[in-house]
Amino acid sequence: MKRGTLRLIEVGPRDGLQNEPNTIPLDAKIAFVNGLGKTGVAEIEVSSFVSSRWVPQLGDAEDVFLKIDRAPGVIYSALVPNEKGLDRALACDIDKISVFTAASEVFNKHNINASIKESIERFRPVVERSERPVRGYISTAIWCPYEGKIEPSAVVDVAKQLIDLGVSELSVADTVGKASPPEVRALLDALLPCAVPVALHFHDTYGMAIANVLTAYKEYGIASFDGSAGGLGGCPYAPGASGNVATEDLAFAFGASGVEVGVDINSVIEAARPLEQYLGRPLASRLSQVPEF
Amino acid sequence: MKRGTLRLIEVGPRDGLQNEPNTIPLDAKIAFVNGLGKTGVAEIEVSSFVSSRWVPQLGDAEDVFLKIDRAPGVIYSALVPNEKGLDRALACDIDKISVFTAASEVFNKHNINASIKESIERFRPVVERSERPVRGYISTAIWCPYEGKIEPSAVVDVAKQLIDLGVSELSVADTVGKASPPEVRALLDALLPCAVPVALHFHDTYGMAIANVLTAYKEYGIASFDGSAGGLGGCPYAPGASGNVATEDLAFAFGASGVEVGVDINSVIEAARPLEQYLGRPLASRLSQVPEF
Numbered sequence: 001m002k003r004g005t006l007r008l009i010e011v012g013p014r015d016g017l018q019n020e021p022n023t024i025p026l027d028a029k030i031a032f033v034n035g036l037g038k039t040g041v042a043e044i045e046v047s048s049f050v051s052s053r054w055v056p057q058l059g060d061a062e063d064v065f066l067k068i069d070r071a072p073g074v075i076y077s078a079l080v081p082n083e084k085g086l087d088r089a090l091a092c093d094i095d096k097i098s099v100f101t102a103a104s105e106v107f108n109k110h111n112i113n114a115s116i117k118e119s120i121e122r123f124r125p126v127v128e129r130s131e132r133p134v135r136g137y138i139s140t141a142i143w144c145p146y147e148g149k150i151e152p153s154a155v156v157d158v159a160k161q162l163i164d165l166g167v168s169e170l171s172v173a174d175t176v177g178k179a180s181p182p183e184v185r186a187l188l189d190a191l192l193p194c195a196v197p198v199a200l201h202f203h204d205t206y207g208m209a210i211a212n213v214l215t216a217y218k219e220y221g222i223a224s225f226d227g228s229a230g231g232l233g234g235c236p237y238a239p240g241a242s243g244n245v246a247t248e249d250l251a252f253a254f255g256a257s258g259v260e261v262g263v264d265i266n267s268v269i270e271a272a273r274p275l276e277q278y279l280g281r282p283l284a285s286r287l288s289q290v291p292e293f
Numbered sequence: 294m295k296r297g298t299l300r301l302i303e304v305g306p307r308d309g310l311q312n313e314p315n316t317i318p319l320d321a322k323i324a325f326v327n328g329l330g331k332t333g334v335a336e337i338e339v340s341s342f343v344s345s346r347w348v349p350q351l352g353d354a355e356d357v358f359l360k361i362d363r364a365p366g367v368i369y370s371a372l373v374p375n376e377k378g379l380d381r382a383l384a385c386d387i388d389k390i391s392v393f394t395a396a397s398e399v400f401n402k403h404n405i406n407a408s409i410k411e412s413i414e415r416f417r418p419v420v421e422r423s424e425r426p427v428r429g430y431i432s433t434a435i436w437c438p439y440e441g442k443i444e445p446s447a448v449v450d451v452a453k454q455l456i457d458l459g460v461s462e463l464s465v466a467d468t469v470g471k472a473s474p475p476e477v478r479a480l481l482d483a484l485l486p487c488a489v490p491v492a493l494h495f496h497d498t499y500g501m502a503i504a505n506v507l508t509a510y511k512e513y514g515i516a517s518f519d520g521s522a523g524g525l526g527g528c529p530y531a532p533g534a535s536g537n538v539a540t541e542d543l544a545f546a547f548g549a550s551g552v553e554v555g556v557d558i559n560s561v562i563e564a565a566r567p568l569e570q571y572l573g574r575p576l577a578s579r580l581s582q583v584p585e586f
Binding site: 181 | 504549
C-alpha cells in the first residue's frame with residue numbers, strides 16, 4: 001500500500017492540558033508550544049476556543065496564540081466548538097480549525113451536551129465561515145465508556161455527515177484507549193472507502209496504542225497520528241482513560257521500525273518536561289523514563 | 294500459519310522479584326505462587342536455585358517449593374545455574390528447569406560472570422542429569438545495554454549450542470525492552486528454521502512489548518510468551534530496563550484481539566496486588582490501573 005509521508009500531530013497543549021486541575025501559567029504554555037515547534041511535528045493543536053466556563057484551563061487561548069512563535073511549515077490549529085469560538089479563532093489568524101463530535105450519542109451528551117446531530121448542525125456555520133482546513137474529530141470511535149463497543153457503521157455514519165459539512169480531514173479517536181488491532185482493522189475497512197484523509201488518535205490506557213498505530217500504518221497506510229508530548233492528557237468523561245499516546249513514544253516506535261518520522265524525541269521531551277512542576281507528577285511517556293534511546 | 298494453543302508462562306516470582314531490594318516474606322511468595330496457580334497460566338517459574346549470596350531475595354527457593362500448592366496441569370519450574378543448584382532443584386522435585394545465558398558476551402560477563410561458552414559448559418551436566426524438560430534462556434537477543442544491537446546470527450549461534458545440549462525449549466528475551474516488530478521479524482526469520490519451540494520474553498521499557506508479541510503471534514505463530522504478574526521486574530545489569538511485560542496486559546491484548554488465552558486477568562492482578570506493600574510502589578501493569586476491562 002502506498003503511504004504518504006508520516007505526520008505526527010501534537011495535541012498536548014489542547015487535549016493534553018484541558019483537564020489538568022492545576023492552572024498552567026501562560027508563559028509555560030507559550031514555552032511548551034514554542035518548544036514543540038522545534039520538534040518536527042507537522043501540526044500543533046494549540047488550544048481550544050471553547051468557553052472558559054467549560055474549560056478554564058484553556059481560557060487563555062488568545063493570549064497563547066498571539067504570543068507564540070510560529071515555526072515555518074508547522075500548522076497551528078485549535079478546537080472551535082461554535083461560531084463564537086470561530087470569531088475568536090479567526091481574530092488570532094489560526095491555520096486550521098478542529099470540530100469535535102463522537103460516534104456515541106451518550107458520550108456526546110456527557111462531553112458536549114449535544115446529540116451527534118445537534119453537534120453537526122452547530123458546526124455547519126463554523127465550517128462554512130472557516131476559510132481554513134477543518135479537522136473533524138470522531139471520538140469514542142471503537143469503545144465508549146457508556147455504550148461499550150461502537151460499531152464501525154456508527155463511525156461511518158458520523159464521518160459521512162462531517163465530510164458533507166466540508167471537513168478536510170478526520171481524526172478518529174479511541175478515547176477509552178482499549179482498542180485492539182483487529183478492531184482497528186474493522187474500523188478502517190469500513191471507514192477508508194468513504195472518507196477524506198484519516199488521522200488516528202489513540203490513548204494508551206490499556207497499553208495497546210503502539211500496536212494499533214503500527215498496524216494502521218503498515219496494513220492501511222495511515223500516515224497521520226495524533227500524539228501528546230509527555231503522554232499528557234486523559235478524559236474526565238471516559239473513566240479510567242489515561243493519557244494520549246505520547247508523541248515521543250510514537251516517534252520511537254516508528255524510528256525503531258525503520259520508518260522515517262522526522263520528529264526529534266529529545267526535543268519533544270524537553271518541551272514537555274518543564275510542565276512536570278505544574279502537573280505535580282512526572283511525564284507519563286515511556287521515552288521520558290528511559291536513560292537512552 | 295498453524296498456531297499451537299497460546300501459553301502464557303508466568304515469570305513474576307523469579308524474574309519479577311529477583312532484583313527487588315526489599316525482602317518479600319516467604320508467606321507472601323507462597324501466596325503469590327498459589328494465586329498464580331489459579332489464573333490459567335501454563336507454567337510458573339517459581340524461583341532460582343542460584344546461591345543466595347548472588348540473589349538473596351530468592352534464597353528461600355526450597356521453602357517456597359515445598360510449601361506451595363501445585364495446581365493440576367500447571368508446570369512449576371525454576372532457574373538452575375549449575376550442578377549444585379540442580380541438586381537443590383531435584384530435591385524439591387520441580388517439574389522443569391531453566392538455564393540462562395545471553396547472546397551478548399559483555400552482558401553475560403556482567404550478569405553471570407561467564408563467557409557464553411563457559412555458561413554452556415556449565416549447563417552441560419545440569420541438562421544431562423536433569424531428567425526433566427529444560428528451558429534455555431537467551432537474553433539480550435535483540436539489544437544489549439553494552440554492545441547495542443545484537444545480530445540474529447549471534448542468537449542463532451547460541452540457540453544451536455543450547456539445542457545441542459538438549460534443551461527442549463528456548464525463551465528468547467528482549468532484555469532491554471527496546472525491540473521493534475521488524476527486529477522481531479528478523480530474529481524469528483533466522484531462528485525458527487533451526488530451533489526447538491521458541492517462547493518470547495519481552496520487557497516493556499520502550500512500550501513496544503505488546504506490538505512485538507502480537508506480531509510474533511500473528512505473523513510467526515509463536516504461541517508461548519513470558520509475562521510477569523503486575524509487570525514486576527527489571528534488570529540491574531540492563532540500565533533503564535523496566536519490568537517484564539505484565540501477564541495481565543498480555544492476556545488483555547490477546548483477548549481483545551479475539552485470541553483465546555484462558556488466563557483470568559482479575560486473578561492475575563489479585564495474585565500480585567498484595568506484593569505492593571513490600572515493593573513500596575503500585576503494580577506497573579496497565580490492566581492493574583484501569584477501572585474495568
